[in-house]
Amino acid sequence: MMNRMREYLLRHRSLDIVLRLTAIAIVLPLVAATPIFGAFQPFNGWLTGFANAAIFVMLAIGLNIVVGKAGLLDLGFAAFFAIGAYTYAFGASAYSGNDIPFWLMLPIGAVVTAIFGVAIGAPTLRLRGDYLAIVTLGFGEIIPNVLLNSDKYTLGTNGISGLDRPELPIIGVFKSNEPWPWFILAIVLIGLIMIAADRISFSRIGRAWEAIREDELAAASNGINTVTFKLLAFAIGASTAGIAGAFLASKLSFVSPDQFKFSVSVTVLSMLVLGGIGNLWGAAIGAFLLYFVQSILLKQLNEGFKGVPVLGEIDFLQLQYLLFGLALVIMMLRRPGGLFPERRAARHRAGESKQ
Amino acid sequence: MVSPLAWAKRNSVLLWVAAVAIAFFLAVPPVQFVNALTLGAIYALIALGYTMVYGIVELINFAHGDVFMLGTFVSLSILIDVMGVTGPITNPLQLAVVLIFILAVTMGLMGAVGFLIEKLAYRPLRNAPKLAPLITAIGVSFILQNIVQLWKGPYKTNFPQFFPMDAALMFGSVRIGLINVLVIAVALILMIALQLFITRSKTGRAMRATALDPTAAALMGVNIDATISRTFVIGAAIAGAGSVMFGLYLGITDFSIGFLAGLKAFTAAVVGGIGNTLGAALGAFTIGFTEVGATVAGFSRWKDAIVFILLVAFLTFRPNGILGSDSSDRA
Numbered sequence: 209m210m211n212r213m214r215e216y217l218l219r220h221r222s223l224d225i226v227l228r229l230t231a232i233a234i235v236l237p238l239v240a241a242t243p244i245f246g247a248f249q250p251f252n253g254w255l256t257g258f259a260n261a262a263i264f265v266m267l268a269i270g271l272n273i274v275v276g277k278a279g280l281l282d283l284g285f286a287a288f289f290a291i292g293a294y295t296y297a298f299g300a301s302a303y304s305g306n307d308i309p310f311w312l313m314l315p316i317g318a319v320v321t322a323i324f325g326v327a328i329g330a331p332t333l334r335l336r337g338d339y340l341a342i343v344t345l346g347f348g349e350i351i352p353n354v355l356l357n358s359d360k361y362t363l364g365t366n367g368i369s370g371l372d373r374p375e376l377p378i379i380g381v382f383k384s385n386e387p388w389p390w391f392i393l394a395i396v397l398i399g400l401i402m403i404a405a406d407r408i409s410f411s412r413i414g415r416a417w418e419a420i421r422e423d424e425l426a427a428a429s430n431g432i433n434t435v436t437f438k439l440l441a442f443a444i445g446a447s448t449a450g451i452a453g454a455f456l457a458s459k460l461s462f463v464s465p466d467q468f469k470f471s472v473s474v475t476v477l478s479m480l481v482l483g484g485i486g487n488l489w490g491a492a493i494g495a496f497l498l499y500f501v502q503s504i505l506l507k508q509l510n511e512g513f514k515g516v517p518v519l520g521e522i523d524f525l526q527l528q529y530l531l532f533g534l535a536l537v538i539m540m541l542r543r544p545g546g547l548f549p550e551r552r553a554a555r556h557r558a559g560e561s562k563q
Numbered sequence: 564m565v566s567p568l569a570w571a572k573r574n575s576v577l578l579w580v581a582a583v584a585i586a587f588f589l590a591v592p593p594v595q596f597v598n599a600l601t602l603g604a605i606y607a608l609i610a611l612g613y614t615m616v617y618g619i620v621e622l623i624n625f626a627h628g629d630v631f632m633l634g635t636f637v638s639l640s641i642l643i644d645v646m647g648v649t650g651p652i653t654n655p656l657q658l659a660v661v662l663i664f665i666l667a668v669t670m671g672l673m674g675a676v677g678f679l680i681e682k683l684a685y686r687p688l689r690n691a692p693k694l695a696p697l698i699t700a701i702g703v704s705f706i707l708q709n710i711v712q713l714w715k716g717p718y719k720t721n722f723p724q725f726f727p728m729d730a731a732l733m734f735g736s737v738r739i740g741l742i743n744v745l746v747i748a749v750a751l752i753l754m755i756a757l758q759l760f761i762t763r764s765k766t767g768r769a770m771r772a773t774a775l776d777p778t779a780a781a782l783m784g785v786n787i788d789a790t791i792s793r794t795f796v797i798g799a800a801i802a803g804a805g806s807v808m809f810g811l812y813l814g815i816t817d818f819s820i821g822f823l824a825g826l827k828a829f830t831a832a833v834v835g836g837i838g839n840t841l842g843a844a845l846g847a848f849t850i851g852f853t854e855v856g857a858t859v860a861g862f863s864r865w866k867d868a869i870v871f872i873l874l875v876a877f878l879t880f881r882p883n884g885i886l887g888s889d890s891s892d893r894a
Contacts, residue, residue: 275694279692279694281694281697281698283625283701328875331875331878331879332875332878332879335878335882336621337693338621338622338623338693338697339833339878339882341623341625341697341701342623342625342826342829342874343874343875343878345625345701345826346826346830346871346874346875347871349822349823349826349867349871350867350868350871353867353868354868357864357865357868470822474701474705477698477701481698485694526712526713527709527713529705529708529709530705530706530709530710530713532702532705533702533703533704533705533706533708533709534702534706535702536698536699536701536702536705537684537699537702537703537706540688540691540695540696540698540699540702541684541687541688541699544691544692544695
């Protein structure tokens with residue numbers, strides 16, 4: 209029975225994703241409701257935390273398509289996140305005067321960021337892969353810079369506040385102090401993004417990406433138009449960040465250039481490297497874990513070591529980015545596949561290392 | 564009969580340099596012209612390391628800009644905490660001694676940092692998929708930034724400007740600060756020394772051979788590991804000299820300057836033709852002129868974005884830079 213079910217789910221991957229996410233959506237609140245977790249923060253705090261972590265999960269899945277599947281290093285992912293969030297701010301806020309519903313803004317945000325992805329990818333993707341890394345790095349630095357300096361439109365460093373929140377029939381407008389709708393919405397969005405990412409990965413497009421990642425020359429000589437497929441990966445990854453940006457903007461009801469600094473790009477990359485480059489669930493779990501290391505564990509370490517000599521002196525929150533940097537280097541050196549390596553890639557790498 | 568277009572194409576470098584220089588000399592006051600040269604000289608010192616490393620291992624060493632940043636802090640700490648230098652030194656002999664000492668020590672220490680980074684973070688991954696060293700490079704960059712932030716705090720820190728800032732040479736009515744002369748001179752001396760080293764010395768020949776074809780070079784008896792390691796050391800040491808010049812010229816530093824400095828230096832390397840040391844210098848002066856030009860034109864807030872647009876424009880229309888040939892280096 210179990211075996212047959214497993215086989216069935218292997219063939220029906222989207223159903224598998226839905227079932228797993230449903231299980232997660234049930235288990236997580238139950239776990240958070242236990243007294244152990246309640247000791248750290250109240251139940252509502254946990255639910256809000258899950259919804260915030262979901263933003264990073266979406267980003268990690270998007271970046272996984274670019275870095276993991278197509279093998280393109282995007283170091284300015286936060287720029288697309290920012291574009292998604294600001295698109296939302298311009299499309300649905302009292303400040304802009306537009307009130308396009310959230311549900312319509314999601315696809316709009318995805319399309320706008322995809323266009324930016326093509327615009328930034330087109331000149332560079334024709335070249336060697338590592339030029340893309342530096343251009344995206346620059347793009348990630350320039351976009352917050354532009355948002356900061358075009359204060360006529362973006363209000364500069366003050367940011368834009370009072371963004372519209374999602375609205376559903378029955379539930380009404382989502383409120384910031386009611387975490388349940390956000391939590392469910394986050395899970396649904398992750399589900400949709402995961403199914404899309406999974407379906408693309410196992411289609412002709414996904415196979416083309418993997419071929420390009422492993423050997424671009426061989427892929428090209430097998431008739432794959434490498435530029436088109438790389439551009440496609442870049443645009444799809446960017447649009448995921450656009451959706452995450454729209455979700456963040458509506459959830460906080462506020463955007464400012466500060467939220468999209470370079471450290472966000474590095475954080476998402478660390479999540480991906482930790483979880484397992486190329487593995488959908490690995491990326492998601494890496495993002496989830498690292499988000500809670502960042503937002504809960506380090507704070508708890510500060511509290512826990514208070515009064516202890518030496519350890520009590522350290523501000524663990526200040527250490528977080530240092531730890532992310534170390535995680536990137538150490539993971540690449542010791543466990544390049546991440547905690548949950550992509551299965552096919554793992555087999556491939558084992559063969560490669562014997563050269 | 565040579566068509567004008569073909570002639571222009573063959574001598575594009577000359578035309579480029581002439582056009583930029585003349586346009587600037589006419590467009591901006593002489594003081595700004597000198598400022599652009601000075602800024603360009605500092606970028607050149609950083610760009611050299613970028614372009615050398617890329618030339619030899621085809622790795623964008625993201626940590627390079629942060630090595631430069633670390634250099635500003637190491638040199639200011641040595642100046643203040645070890646040597647007790649905080650203000651201007653007027654005695655010329657003493658000034659020369661302090662200057663040479665701090666340059667030598669900073670270059671040496673940064674060279675050591677470059678050596679360690681290569682050994683710990685890049686060498687183990689030399690035969691790994693190409694993504695891996697790029698990811699460790701960004702990791703190392705982030706580590707250096709955060710170490711400095713923990714060490715010195717996230718604030719802007721004053722660099723002891725021991726060089727007399729008001730000393731100047733007068734050319735008629737045009738006043739040129741001695742500090743500008745110093746920065747440009749140090750950059751030129753190091754560039755010439757590097758060029759001589761690369762073209763004349765045995766190590767330099769090994770570096771050029773490794774850049775061309777590592778396997779063939781190894782077969783000819785070149786010690787690849789040592790050669791690559793030396794390239795990193797030299798690049799980082801020159802960036803260290805750049806840190807001292809930056810500190811003296813601008814008098815201020817903070818933990819995040821490496822990011823933009825690195826990006827601009829890389830742009831300089833691309834503009835000049837990556838892998839080409841002369842091109843890196845040329846590209847760096849182009850960036851210096853672009854930035855000062857943007858500031859003079861009233862776009863100082865947008866100068867970073869303009870440099871970035873320059874990078875994308877070059878990658879789109881002339882990916883091999885002004886000194887690169889048309890077909891090589893394209894994947």
